Amino acid sequence: MDLSAINPILLLASLMVAATPILLAAIGELVVERAGVLNLGVEGMMITGAICGFAVAVGTGSPWLGFMGAALGGALLSLLFGVLTQYLLSNQVATGLALTLFGLGLSALMGQGYIGIKAPAFPDIHIPLLGDIPVIGPIVFQHDPLVYVGLLLTGGVWWFLHKTRGGLILRAVGENHDAAHALGYKVIKVRMLAIAFGGACAGLGGAYLSLVRVPQWTEGMTAGAGWIALAIVVFAGWKPWRLLLGAYLFGGVTVLQLNLQAAGLAIPVEYLSMSPYLATIVVLVIMSAGRAPGSLGRIFHASR
């Protein structure tokens, strides 16, 4: 074993990159669930975002337009879920699962012409001054812009939920939709907006895989990241900062276990492979999970 082969600075830096797709998808789903809607279609929206983003980026040559296309694609797919569950009152669990299967199939179809094509480069930005600080600079301030978008979104969601009137309304709708309705708030409108936001975030997360992390299009490339995002929302107790911790923890242990393997650590690989899941669950459970929003997953109809 040669632990000196592991560079802690590179390890911490790649942790932030590995966590970003999950963080983006999870922060969107957190808002959706705080509004009282359980959308299990995160995986489907992610993979759709991955191909939409890839297709737009290849078509226009601009990764930024690609990310916008990804957000749009994810949001459109999520609105399908929104119409089915909010207006046609279908079961949220079944519809969400169907959305995942639909998204996987749709993305495979859309991606037919994009196999083996390279994405336009999306360079890391080297933040002046801050990026030159020893140790901290390379870890925190020399990433691609989407890493910071993820962090800003997390802070923004926290601020919105806890410091603004709109956030209060959204939480009221999620806690007790009948009471919110009685107060005159438009339950379905609020939820549709939350669902679209969740879809856009999941789309961004997927595009981060296809445009930055991998970067290319392959069918089924999200490989379960959406399910991990869903789990992290629950284990983080629907709280944005804990969700950030959970995503970084998961990303960190994933990268660490590969590093330990490459360094030749004498722990059986099977234990290392399961460690990211185990570590994330244990830490977030110990921190005691929060309470689920009161109306989570329940169907709302004004006449009932």
Add this chain to the structure above:
Amino acid sequence: MVASLGMPALAQDKTKVGFVFVGPVGDGGWTYEHNQGRLALEAEFGDAVETVFVESVPEGPDAERVMTQMALGGADLIFTTSFGYMDQTMNIAAKFPDVKFEHATGFKRADNVSTYSARFYEGRAVQGHIAGSMTKSNIVGYIGSFPIPEVIRGINSAYLHAKKVNPDVEFKIVWAYTWFDPAKEAEAATVLIEQGADVILQHTDSTAPQAAAQAAGNVITFGQASDMAEFGPTPRVSSIIDNWAPYYIARTKAVMDGTWTSTDTWDGIGAGMVGIGEITDAVPAEVKASAEALRDQIAAGDYHPFIGPINKQDGSAWLADGETADDGTLAGMNFYVEGIVGDIPQ
């Protein structure tokens, strides 16, 4: 015997051939090449055959369901194209004695189950030769999928031939525990590069490690299962190409003629089942020439990649001077050769 009895009825309608794939046909690697074989089959026989396939079938109970459905749907011949389908193939073959099964890379056979595989380790020898010659950091990263004989054989073969040209070479091996997960494969490649590797060999199916190497710069890779030429001239400097088409055509023909019998096929570079993709100009001319000479020697049968003296990892003797490995040992290989650091996960 069974085949000849069934033939008169079968001859009147199309021969139906089923394929069970472990990944998506668009993975750009392993499954992609099997699907190319399937398309070649359709092109060869036209209306006389009908092919069906199911992609991304997990290596578990689901595979049995897929095979059962194919058999009930009238398939005459079913190719199951991943090691992890072995027991499932045996189970379903026992239930459908009139259907022929062909299991890739496995070692269990029955009257209606054949096995076929390619001697990828021959291609790995050429890769190891180039890797050992070209590495400057003397660290070669290897992304393994699952610790099965097929993968271990590849690691051993690549290591032996890298060591031959570069005694200081060291292999860092990471097990991904997946055949196909682009994000994880990219991460594994990045980690290996961060730990000093300037050559990445992969035994997983996506092109993600190629993209990661390209982003890092100054790292070379090899196409796996498929040519992956879109990543040339660097990082991809050569590749192992699986060419299943001739085998699929021959076996389907055998079913049509009623001459199909249970066989064990294991072909290499010589028979054309393993192809070595073009070695690009990023490789120095003399290395390219010696690599091609090695390839031609193997193809002609003049050289066996596992030729003694070779010791096992623990230092015990395996092959004496001049002795070559027998197929039985190779098929069940579960040990590293001397010099590789680390344990095989059990």
